[in-house]
Amino acid sequence: MDFDVASRPLRRRLLATCAVALAALWLPLRAIAADRNTSAFDAKAMSDALRSIGAADAIESDQVVIKAPDIAENSAIVHIEVESKLPGTQSIWVFAEKNPQPLVAQFDLLPGIDPFVAVRIKMAESAFVRAVVKADGKFWFAQKETKVTLGGCAG
Amino acid sequence: MADTIKMRITLEGDTAFVKVLMPHPMETGLRTDPKTNELVPKHFIQHVVATHNGRPVLDAQWSQAVSKNPFLEFRVRGAKPGDKIGVAWEDNRGENNALEVAIK
């Protein structure tokens, strides 16, 4: 494993990479924050969550590429990647269909970023992981079934 | 928060591949503390912003179902050595943290 960057003492690492920890960075950023769509995040049914983001009529598309494991060994950590090949991609949502609240994440893409995100999520049980993409004002989706092997006997 | 954000950036052409870890317990509110037998209150990062030279490129809203010590990867176009990539988060208790790193 490569601990080079991560394991050097913090101060030296900061100097080495010219990194600056700026808690203050947050303050100007929160001003631009999109409003949180609480009804979508609180929704308990997939259909309600989709309706709340305006994607009730989303169409399945092979231009949305979702990578999720066939089997996630541990439901607490499921690595997901979503890439959109649709021009004008504005937002990406990640849903775990059988979670108590299916909407896990919303990513609003701003100019200068590739239409790609990777994130690790918790899944309550085996389910479809669904990626919804908004591109040029229209909604598209792709999904992938992931089996999770819950905290088993061998534990 | 004892741990700082960790960021790794690799530049391929003019695309910066950015991987981030944000140490955070990400409590769902459904977990029982084995010691006290009580539910641990919900505590999770709910808002993340990424910047390129100070300009926001990604604005994310999360639920408590993002894994503990969240991982995020994104790709910034038009990047070059010396450019700065920043990540900042805020959780549901109003705690926040941020890190800005120059591309090598």
Add this chain to the structure above:
Amino acid sequence: MNARFALAGCALLAFGASVAAASPEEDRTAFVRTFQQRFPGIALDDYVHGGFMFSRASRSHYDDIMAFPPFLGDIERGKVLWDTPFRNGRTYAECLPDGGRNLAGTYPRFSAAENRVITFEMLLNRCRRDNGEAEYRYDDRATMGVLTAYARSLSDGMRMDIKVDGAAALAKYEEGRRLFFRRIGQMNFACSNCHLDNAGKVMRMETISPAVGQAVHFPVFRGGDELYTLHMRYTRCMMQVRAQPFPAGSEAFNNLEYFHSYLSNGLPLQASVYRR
């Protein structure tokens, strides 16, 4: 949970259980031959991936997580402990040959002077003791756990090289071997029933890892989060078959680790990895 576990357990096959008592090298080659015949096409070096070696999908998910593992903070904490001098100003690196690099793969070792097996974690504790510090508990994640997670990573890539020289060393090895093959607990299972006879089989959606390759990649972070040293994992498996587990750092586990590590001779070390 345990009732279901028992059912799954009863369905396990017991075949080829008896690898006859032999020299350590004969043991190792018998284990390796058994596994390689059963799993043709899997390179021996891949055995460090345990249950993940059997499935491309599991392996690729493992690789995605290891590309930037969520437990880096724990390894950093271990490095802080490693770098922080003892009160007398000395450090672990000064206490160990070659600054502690490429060392973990030569432990456990048999000490003839003490007539006992010394593990790598004991070595770390001896550095502490010899420099006037209190020893860490072997099952304490926040101290020994993270310290060894970092310290063992200094040996990543080296090949396991355990030596069993002389009758006294062999006696300890044999003791560890006996524990591995002994049926224990209310469920009456030996380590060998699972990690030799039924390696590669899926037990309640979890693929059982072969004994070869198990000792080279500890500690593990289960669920990407919860640190387990090798001895803590032994404890866990003993509890699962409802046996009274030996404590981490006990002589029984030291001897088991001696035998168990020898089986992985020649395999590359890779400390601190993700496990289910």
